[in-house]
Amino acid sequence: MAAAAVSRFFDSDLWWSFSRSPVAVxxxxxxxxxxxxxxxxxxxxxxxxxxLATLNLSDAFKPPAWAEEGDTAxxxxxxxxxxxxxxxxxHGARVSLLVGVCAVLFSTLVGVSVGLTAGYxxxxxxxxxxxxxxxxxxxxxxxxALLVDGVVRAALPRETHDQIALFVVIFAIGISNWPxxxxxxxxxxxVERNKEYVLAARVIGLSQLRIMLTxxxxxxLGPVLVIATLNLGFAILAEATLSFLGVGVPPTQPxxxxxxxxxxxxxxxGEWWITIFPGVALVAMVLSVNLLGDWLxxxxxxxxx
Amino acid sequence: MFAFVLSRxxxxxxxxxxxxxxxxxxxxxxxxxxxxxxxxxxxEAQRDALVRDLxxxxxxxxxxxxxxxxxxxxxxxxxxxxxxxxxxxIAERAPATLELASCAAAIALFVGVPMxxxxxxxxxxxxxxxxxxxxxxxxxxxxFLIGILLILIFSVWLGWLPSFGRGDTVQIGSWxxxxxxxxxxKALVLxxxxxxxxxxxxxxxxxxxxxxxxxxxxxxKFARARGLADRSVNFGHALKNTLVPVITIAGLQFGxxxxxxxxxxxxxxxxxMGLLFIQxxxxxxxxxxxxxxxxxxxxxxxxxxxxDLLYYAVDPRLRADRGASARGT
Numbered sequence: 001m002a003a004a005a006v007s008r009f010f011d012s013d014l015w016w017s018f019s020r021s022p023v024a025v026x027x028x029x030x031x032x033x034x035x036x037x038x039x040x041x042x043x044x045x046x047x048x049x050x051x052l053a054t055l056n057l058s059d060a061f062k063p064p065a066w067a068e069e070g071d072t073a074x075x076x077x078x079x080x081x082x083x084x085x086x087x088x089x090x091h092g093a094r095v096s097l098l099v100g101v102c103a104v105l106f107s108t109l110v111g112v113s114v115g116l117t118a119g120y121x122x123x124x125x126x127x128x129x130x131x132x133x134x135x136x137x138x139x140x141x142x143x144x145a146l147l148v149d150g151v152v153r154a155a156l157p158r159e160t161h162d163q164i165a166l167f168v169v170i171f172a173i174g175i176s177n178w179p180x181x182x183x184x185x186x187x188x189x190x191v192e193r194n195k196e197y198v199l200a201a202r203v204i205g206l207s208q209l210r211i212m213l214t215x216x217x218x219x220x221l222g223p224v225l226v227i228a229t230l231n232l233g234f235a236i237l238a239e240a241t242l243s244f245l246g247v248g249v250p251p252t253q254p255x256x257x258x259x260x261x262x263x264x265x266x267x268x269x270g271e272w273w274i275t276i277f278p279g280v281a282l283v284a285m286v287l288s289v290n291l292l293g294d295w296l297x298x299x300x301x302x303x304x305x
Numbered sequence: 306m307f308a309f310v311l312s313r314x315x316x317x318x319x320x321x322x323x324x325x326x327x328x329x330x331x332x333x334x335x336x337x338x339x340x341x342x343x344x345x346x347x348x349e350a351q352r353d354a355l356v357r358d359l360x361x362x363x364x365x366x367x368x369x370x371x372x373x374x375x376x377x378x379x380x381x382x383x384x385x386x387x388x389x390x391x392x393x394x395i396a397e398r399a400p401a402t403l404e405l406a407s408c409a410a411a412i413a414l415f416v417g418v419p420m421x422x423x424x425x426x427x428x429x430x431x432x433x434x435x436x437x438x439x440x441x442x443x444x445x446x447x448x449f450l451i452g453i454l455l456i457l458i459f460s461v462w463l464g465w466l467p468s469f470g471r472g473d474t475v476q477i478g479s480w481x482x483x484x485x486x487x488x489x490x491k492a493l494v495l496x497x498x499x500x501x502x503x504x505x506x507x508x509x510x511x512x513x514x515x516x517x518x519x520x521x522x523x524x525x526k527f528a529r530a531r532g533l534a535d536r537s538v539n540f541g542h543a544l545k546n547t548l549v550p551v552i553t554i555a556g557l558q559f560g561x562x563x564x565x566x567x568x569x570x571x572x573x574x575x576x577x578m579g580l581l582f583i584q585x586x587x588x589x590x591x592x593x594x595x596x597x598x599x600x601x602x603x604x605x606x607x608x609x610x611x612x613d614l615l616y617y618a619v620d621p622r623l624r625a626d627r628g629a630s631a632r633g634t
Contacts, residue, residue: 138606139560140564142565143564143567146567146582151594153586154589154594244449244571245567245568245583246571246587247583247586260450260453264453267453267461268456268461268468270461272461282450283446290445
């Protein structure tokens with residue numbers, strides 16, 4: 001069964017177009033490297049950057065291994081507390097990826113529900129929901145994320161904030177990006193709802209909720225996958241930006257953005273590797289995810305071929 | 306024309322009201338302004354007096370109406386963090402942000418459009434390919450990383466340009482400008498490039514795509530067949546017709562420039578509104594956040610309005626369509 005599924009995948013159109021595109025293969029490799037390094041960080045990272053016992057202040061500010069005073073124990077150098085930059089990046093990428101994926105799932109959930117409701121019900125519900133989406137789209141989503149983050153911060157007492165800061169960031173980024181999903185899903189729902197199978201389902205007396213969830217939903221999910229991939233890059237960048245501005249994830253769980261922010265303090269004194277390497281990792285991750293998303297969009301849309 | 310402007314204005318009003326409602330809700334329900342203003346020691350009578358003074362015992366809509374009335378007069382109360390009037394704080398910081406944003410927009414337009422025209426006309430040249438690769442980098446690098454890289458290269462390694470602040474400023478009335486001093490201009494270079502780079506690449510790619518589209522049309526072929534000079538075909542006929550989408554996007558992007566100024570101002574410690582806002586978010590300073598939200602909304606609504614009007618002015622087809630549909634109904 002599984003073997004059949006695998007061989008069907010390798011025979012598929014999608015695989016064919018993937019293996020023919022060097023950009024797609026290369027970015028998939030980079031993305032896998034980033035994601036693999038992030039997921040396996042606790043096991044393969046040279047050092048546990050959160051274990052204070054392994055840190056030694058005499059290792060502080062070591063330049064990368066290839067520089068003159070470099071130390072091979074710290075391939076990408078070390079920071080002000082003698083923390084290995086490579087290990088910090090791998091653990092940071094974990095947080096970045098976690099926030100990015102959760103934020104995209106959250107905006108997908110909100111966007112798809114709103115789009116499906118608006119498209120299927122039509123009328124006032126449609127007008128109100130889409131007007132809200134329009135208004136939100138007038139503002140850049142990073143600004144919306146910042147504001148939501150700021151409001152939630154202000155509404156919560158300080159002590160509880162640090163514990164749930166991760167969820168606040170996910171919520172802020174997720175909520176800043178749902179209109180895109182809603183618009184797309186609404187568009188395809190409008191097409192689907194007049195098709196015969198929906199009419200048939202209505203004739204046999206199924207409830208509206210049931211029709212929406214089991215009949216219309218599976219048929220409008222295709223484009224959602226593409227938008228979700230393209231949005232992952234955006235969400236990771238948004239998280240990095242918020243963390244860089246100091247209003248993102250708590251410093252106890254540094255993401256790539258937090259690492260760049262911390263390293264930025266040492267830039268003027270010439271310790272560039274503390275901030276530049278996390279930056280390179282961030283760009284590699286986002287760029288590869290974006291290129292994969294572009295490829296997926298073209299591959300799933302036969303009209304563009 | 307008048308009806309068009311009026312209908313656009315009427316569409317903008319509800320948007321502003323919704324944003325005002327959100328920022329009022331922040332004011333009224335997030336945090337407890339009364340206890341913040343009273344401090345530690347107070348009597349019940351003092352508390353009641355303050356509640357009455359602030360009008361917090363009034364019904365919701367009365368409070369909201371008063372909030373909107375005050376906001377229209379630029380009155381947002383005191384900042385929790387700095388205990389100074391919010392309007393004063395913002396007025397003090399606005400020149401820095403506006404100078405930075407307009408320089409960034411100027412860079413994006415005056416470098417982006419020629420680059421777009423060039424890459425559209427000479428698709429195969431190596432310079433075009435270089436520009437396109439460069440634009441891909443510009444799109445995928447986050448703003449703050451561009452800033453950090455520029456600081457590393459031009460301030461730390463080369464030592465040519467300052468890495469933070471505005472340099473010396475000259476006070477002209479209530480406006481403080483950095484344009485008139487050498488150190489002010491030098492301080493402006495890196496932040497303006499950082500902020501403008503993303504918009505530059507966006508405009509370049511847009512102009513290129515539009516040029517490619519337009520150059521394929523029949524009237525361009527006809528213009529060439531008539532023996533017009535390349536110059537007049539390329540600029541008089543082709544570029545002119547790419548302007549409509551460029552105006553729209555450039556206009557809408559001016560809004561994002563102001564939004565991303567928050568990031569750039571943090572990287573370069575530029576004393577503008579964005580830095581004020583991010584410090585307020587960190588300190589949960591609601592009055593400043595509410596005022597900034599309203600101000601930004603006003604900027605965006607105004608930009609959308611102006612872009613719509615420009616559209617109308619630039620593209621005669623739009624006028625004809627609207628005229629026809631107006632007659633039809």
